[in-house]
Amino acid sequence: MSDPVVKLSGLTRSFEQGGVRIDVLRGVNLAIQPGEIVALLGPSGSGKSTMLQAVGLLEGGFGGTIEIDGTDASALPSDGRTELRRTHMGFVYQFHHLLPDFNAEENVILPQLVRGVDRGEAEERARELLSSLGLSGRLNHRPSQLSGGEQQRVAVARALANSPQLVLADEPTGNLDEATADKVLDQFLALVRGEGSAALVATHNERLASQMDRVVRLHEGTLD
Numbered sequence: 001m002s003d004p005v006v007k008l009s010g011l012t013r014s015f016e017q018g019g020v021r022i023d024v025l026r027g028v029n030l031a032i033q034p035g036e037i038v039a040l041l042g043p044s045g046s047g048k049s050t051m052l053q054a055v056g057l058l059e060g061g062f063g064g065t066i067e068i069d070g071t072d073a074s075a076l077p078s079d080g081r082t083e084l085r086r087t088h089m090g091f092v093y094q095f096h097h098l099l100p101d102f103n104a105e106e107n108v109i110l111p112q113l114v115r116g117v118d119r120g121e122a123e124e125r126a127r128e129l130l131s132s133l134g135l136s137g138r139l140n141h142r143p144s145q146l147s148g149g150e151q152q153r154v155a156v157a158r159a160l161a162n163s164p165q166l167v168l169a170d171e172p173t174g175n176l177d178e179a180t181a182d183k184v185l186d187q188f189l190a191l192v193r194g195e196g197s198a199a200l201v202a203t204h205n206e207r208l209a210s211q212m213d214r215v216v217r218l219h220e221g222t223l224d
């Protein structure tokens with residue numbers, strides 16, 4: 001059997017606030033298999049974003065181990081973690097974080113150029129992804145010229161541009177009205193499934209979570 005894409009063992013994280021220690025994650029265990037789409041549910045403040053930052057190797061200060069595709073990331077120096085993130089992961093946030101001076105197509109091309117993909121190939125991939133999200137008529141629009149739903153779809157295309165094994169999404173439709181959120185999530189899930197990527201998607205929304213392969217819930221610092 002292949003390694004899980006993510007394996008968390010005894011993950012802990014505490015913060016000091018005004019001299020008081022808060023134990024946000026108290027021993028989280030989770031394995032995500034290749035291609036598996038997992039919804040991470042939990043009330044506000046339960047630690048969903050903190051957990052995604054751990055898996056995304058974006059922050060230090062965690063206890064326990066974080067394995068990505070069989071590599072113990074907790075043991076790697078910072079440049080090793082950056083490399084693992086670049087080669088294995090794509091990110092979607094609640095707000096799109098697109099580059100404002102670049103159009104939709106360029107926003108999807110850029111992460112590929114960073115990885116050394118040839119410009120022509122990167123353009124072809126960007127167009128293919130954007131058109132599968134219904135955006136072939138918006139390639140030359142800058143983020144400010146796109147609707148909220150369109151911006152999030154460009155962010156989804158960008159996250160998938162380098163065919164990551166793992167997509168990490170923090171409330172990817174949290175900024176959209178219900179009908180648009182449903183549509184964008186459908187397209188996001190179809191694309192992630194089509195690419196065969198695994199995903200960990202933090203959300204408050206039970207209805208959206210029920211469309212994923214598995215639901216895990218953060219409660220008092222551990223997964224139920």
Ligand SMILES: Nc1ncnc2c1ncn2[C@@H]1O[C@H](COP(=O)(O)OP(=O)(O)OP(=O)(O)O)[C@@H](O)[C@H]1O
Pocket residue numbers: 015016017022024042043044045046047048049050051
């Ligand atoms: N850098 C930090 N310093 C101090 N406390 C922090 C820090 N980051 C997060 N926390 C605390 O950790 C707890 C969990 O926060 P986190 O953002 O992970 O929750 P969440 O489940 O993603 O919430 P939401 O759904 O509202 O985004 C909160 O009590 C928060 O105040």
